[in-house]
Amino acid sequence: MFWLKVGLGIIILYVLIRLVKFFLRKLFNIEEEKREWFSYNHINKTHKKVDWFIRTLALVAQMTFLYWVIFEEYPILFFLVPMFLVVIADFSVRAFFEWKYSDNPKQAILTIGEMVVFVAMLAVTFQFDLLNLGY
Template sequence: MFWIKYGLIVVLVFVCTLIAKLILRKLFKIEKVKKEFFSYNHINELHRKVDKRLKLFSTVTMILLLSVMWFYFEEFNYLILIAVIIFAVLDYLVRAFFEWRCTQYPKQSILTLTEMFLVLIAIIIVFQFNLFV
């Protein structure tokens, strides 16, 4: 039952994000930029370096947090989720910043920020209403 709920939630979030992007593209006249499906799609070399350092920092921080939580503070499991959310938001914000400042399509940052907020709202709703139980 868990996997059915998980799959349904993922599909629902994906569809909502797709619909929101379509509406915003029409509303703000944002042109569609072709991106490869499974690639990093870095804006420029600085974005690649910042993204690499952010991912390294988040990985090291998560490993340290997991080890400390595992051995000392087992009752604070929600801190792992909060850390994952913070690092995901930072990743989206860095991408939106570089889209806004360094590309010929600065309106793409609107779509990135919208996707970030929709995913964040979906995570909050799932955990607030205990949908995985």
């Protein structure tokens, strides 16, 4: 049942992000850019360096918090709050580089919209304990 909820949540998240992007494209007249699936789509070398720095720092932080949650029996929220911060930092950096250095700065609007939907979905999931984590 847990994996059914996770799968349904991922499908709902995907559909919501696509809808938000569709409406933002129509509202702000943003043309669609082709992006490859599962690629990093860095704007320039500085973006790549900053992005990898954030990812590395996030990995170390998440492993530390996960250790504390599992072995030191801290509450699961001790792990989830940094996850929110990592998501916000990742999307914010991408939006900044799209706005500042890309050929189409309006793409930053779509990135911010995607971030809002993603963070809202995480917040709703954890606030109402939809995965029955019991925190």
